Amino acid sequence: MKALSGTLVGVMEACCLQPINVIKTRLQPDRPGSYKGIIHYGTTITRNEGVRALWQGLTPFATHMTFKYTLQIGSNAVSQSAFKDAQRGNLIHRGRLLSRFGAGVLEVLVIVTPFEVS
Numbered sequence: 001m002k003a004l005s006g007t008l009v010g011v012m013e014a015c016c017l018q019p020i021n022v023i024k025t026r027l028q029p030d031r032p033g034s035y036k037g038i039i040h041y042g043t044t045i046t047r048n049e050g051v052r053a054l055w056q057g058l059t060p061f062a063t064h065m066t067f068k069y070t071l072q073i074g075s076n077a078v079s080q081s082a083f084k085d086a087q088r089g090n091l092i093h094r095g096r097l098l099s100r101f102g103a104g105v106l107e108v109l110v111i112v113t114p115f116e117v118s
Contacts, residue, residue, distance in 0.1 A: 006070030013069075014062035019054035021061065068111045076103035 023038050023045065035041040045053050079102050083095020 003070050003074060006073040007066050009073075010065035010067070010069040011062050014058060014065045015055070018058050018061055022054050022056055064111070064115050068107055071111055072103045072107040075106050076100055079103065 019042065020038070023042050026045070027035065027038065027041055035044065042054065076099050079099035080091055080095065083099055084091055
């Protein structure tokens with residue numbers, strides 16, 4: 001269930017962020033003054049290339065986000081089980097903090113840095 005949650009979160013985030021990412025990437029090499037901002041450039045892309053152009057490259061980005069969140073949610077769940085109180089089975093506050101921190105570090109080292117650098 002955790003893997004499915006990570007998959008859905010990754011796909012939803014990728015679908016929401018991809019238009020912004022396309023506009024940002026295309027605006028970066030543009031010479032200053034050609035467009036009035038991201039909304040103007042987004043409407044220009046939509047008018048000239050169609051709405052689907054805003055989601056170009058969605059598959060690799062969604063795959064990246066899916067791996068990222070699946071690893072984060074899964075590793076957090078596994079590490080939380082290691083920090084449960086032996087007598088009552090409750091998760092101690094320090095354990096919750098450490099498991100979330102560890103999941104974030106693992107996500108950055110395994111998924112985010114290699115994808116963002118290359």
